[in-house]
Amino acid sequence: MFRILFLMFLLLAGLVAGPYIAGHQGYVRIVTDTKVIEMSVIMLVVFFVSAMAVVYFIEWILKRFFALSRGSYTWFFNRKRKKAQKQTLEGLIKMSEGDYSKAEKLIGKNAKHSDKPVLNFIKAAEAAQMKGNEKAANRYLVEASKIAGNNNIALEIARAKILLLQKKLPAARTAIDSLLALEPCNSEVLSLAIPIYQKSGAFVAVDHILENVKHQNILTKEDYVNLEHWVDDGLLDEKLHEEGQEGLLRWWQDQPSRRNRSVYARVGLIKRLIDCEDHESAQRLVMETVKKFDDNELEILFDELTRLEIAGNTRLLKLLTKRGKKAAENYSDDYARIVGYALVRDGQYAQAKPYFLQLLDHRECNANDRVMAACVADHTSDRELSAQIHALNLKEVNVKEVSPVLALPETVEQ
Numbered sequence: 226m227f228r229i230l231f232l233m234f235l236l237l238a239g240l241v242a243g244p245y246i247a248g249h250q251g252y253v254r255i256v257t258d259t260k261v262i263e264m265s266v267i268m269l270v271v272f273f274v275s276a277m278a279v280v281y282f283i284e285w286i287l288k289r290f291f292a293l294s295r296g297s298y299t300w301f302f303n304r305k306r307k308k309a310q311k312q313t314l315e316g317l318i319k320m321s322e323g324d325y326s327k328a329e330k331l332i333g334k335n336a337k338h339s340d341k342p343v344l345n346f347i348k349a350a351e352a353a354q355m356k357g358n359e360k361a362a363n364r365y366l367v368e369a370s371k372i373a374g375n376n377n378i379a380l381e382i383a384r385a386k387i388l389l390l391q392k393k394l395p396a397a398r399t400a401i402d403s404l405l406a407l408e409p410c411n412s413e414v415l416s417l418a419i420p421i422y423q424k425s426g427a428f429v430a431v432d433h434i435l436e437n438v439k440h441q442n443i444l445t446k447e448d449y450v451n452l453e454h455w456v457d458d459g460l461l462d463e464k465l466h467e468e469g470q471e472g473l474l475r476w477w478q479d480q481p482s483r484r485n486r487s488v489y490a491r492v493g494l495i496k497r498l499i500d501c502e503d504h505e506s507a508q509r510l511v512m513e514t515v516k517k518f519d520d521n522e523l524e525i526l527f528d529e530l531t532r533l534e535i536a537g538n539t540r541l542l543k544l545l546t547k548r549g550k551k552a553a554e555n556y557s558d559d560y561a562r563i564v565g566y567a568l569v570r571d572g573q574y575a576q577a578k579p580y581f582l583q584l585l586d587h588r589e590c591n592a593n594d595r596v597m598a599a600c601v602a603d604h605t606s607d608r609e610l611s612a613q614i615h616a617l618n619l620k621e622v623n624v625k626e627v628s629p630v631l632a633l634p635e636t637v638e639q
Contacts, residue, residue, distance in 0.1 A: 313339050313348075320348065325356040333365060343373045347383040354387045362387050378408055385417055394425045405434065412441045419444075419452065428459035435483075457490040461497055470501045488518055492526050495533075504534045512541050515548065520556040527559040531593075535567040542567055558589040569597050574604040585613050 255262040264272070316331030333349030346369035353361035366384055373380045381404050388397035401421045404414045415438050422431045435456065439449060464476045477494055484490045491514050498507035511533065514526065535542050542564065549560025565580030581598040584590045590598065595614050602610040 308335060310339060313345055316352070317348065320352055320355075325352045328352040329356065329358075329361065343369050343377065343380060346372070347380060350383060350387060354390050359391055362391075378404070378411070378414075381407075382413055382417060385421065389417070389421055389424075394421070397421050398425050398427070402430075409434075410437050410441065412443050415441055416443050423455070426459065428456050428463055432456050432460065453487070454489055457484065457487065457493055461490075461493050465497055465501075470498065470503050470506075473497065474506060488514070488522050488525065492529060495526070496529050499529060499532050507533055508535065508539070508541050512544065515541075515544060520548070520552050524559075527563065530563040531566045533567070534570055536571055554587070558584060558587050562589075562594060565594075565601075566597060569600060574601045577601050578605055578607065578610065582610070585610075585617070590614075590617060 312331045312335055316328045316333075319325075319331060320328035329349050329352040332345050332352060339345045346365045350362045350365035350369070353359075353365060366380070366387065369380050369383075370377075381400060385397055385400040385404060388400055398421060401414070401418045404411070405418060408414050415434060418434060419431065419438070421427075422434075431452070435453065438444060438452070444452065460476075461473065464473045468476070473494070480490075491510060495507050495510055495514070498504075498510070511526070511530065515523065530545070535545075545560055545567075546564050549557050549564060552560055561580040561583045565577045565584070568574070568577035568580070577597075578601050581590075581594065581601055584594055585598070595617060598610065599614050601607070602614060
């Protein structure tokens with residue numbers, strides 16, 4: 226618009242000034258090596274305006290041409306982008322249906338033209354891996370890394386997942402270590418770290434992320450407790466095998482309050498101390514544990530206490546006897562079993578007898594209890610106790626013989 230106005234202004238100026246200079250025309254002389262051009266001033270103005278018009282016209286034609294080319298390019302680009310979006314959606318549907326071969330083709334075909342090419346390559350890599358094509362999966366990851374650059378969390382998570390599926394645990398472990406250094410509280414990273422560390426037996430590594438796992442609520446309460454127990458058992462076994470019983474006790478002294486308050490961890494330590502025949506250290510820990518926790522929390526400890534060698538006059542035995550008198554009936558029988566076993570091992574058969582009679586009266590005698598009770602009966606020459614044990618043994622034999630028959634369904638003749 227400005228250029229047209231400029232040309233019109235020049236023409237108007239020529240028309241106004243033309244009559245004035247009509248009688249005073251000078252001339253313009255242009256001399257070259259081979260030619261001399263002479264013209265009036267008015268003709269020079271007309272020539273200049275015409276030349277400017279030609280230049281502007283050529284510029285307009287060029288602009289229209291390049292605008293057409295750009296429009297064509299934009300049209301083809303938008304067409305490819307829409308096609309890529311459609312194929313990506315279809316590929317994700319196929320992936321959810323389990324058709325990984327078709328999903329890989331659809332998602333990866335026009336990945337570079339999609340809105341998020343990195344995500345397309347990641348999904349294509351996952352689809353290729355799910356159908357067992359590791360080479361294609363790695364190729365897609367390389368393509369994604371070219372676009373995404375370094376430290377792309379989504380890409381690194383996908384890489385770690387695929388390495389786990391490929392059972393390349395050392396590489397997966399390295400990848401997840403790097404991710405945790407970048408994003409220690411990322412729920413997706415933590416969810417992926419758990420199976421990788423569990424498969425590689427990295428108990429210490431899982432122990433370090435337990436608090437973050439708890440705060441992110443990525444596991445159910447039951448699964449989180451199971452994970453805690455897996456870590457506790459693994460760390461206890463690891464320390465025992467590497468540093469022995471003394472090293473295990475030193476390690477326990479340095480544990481955080483979370484583990485120190487865990488009955489499961491305490492019972493695990495007591496069990497391993499008993500297995501190592503370190504009954505003295507186990508007794509100290511049992512004394513501390515029994516004082517700190519209620520009977521309903523100590524249920525998992527009772528079986529281990531029947532294996533513990535406790536002298537008849539120790540403070541621990543007195544504490545267990547006292548707890549048994551105050552406990553509810555179901556827990557009272559557990560304490561009776563523990564105290565009875567300890568007294569039998571200490572050779573105090575007469576003192577042990579009332580506890581086994583209690584178990585017999587409450588019908589809480591298992592096979593091991595009957596063996597211990599029989600030992601008490603033999604050493605105290607108690608025929609009545611022997612007869613009770615014998616009758617109980619016969620009853621159990623008869624039940625075992627009859628119960629399979631009772632369990633069979635009746636045959637109906639057609």
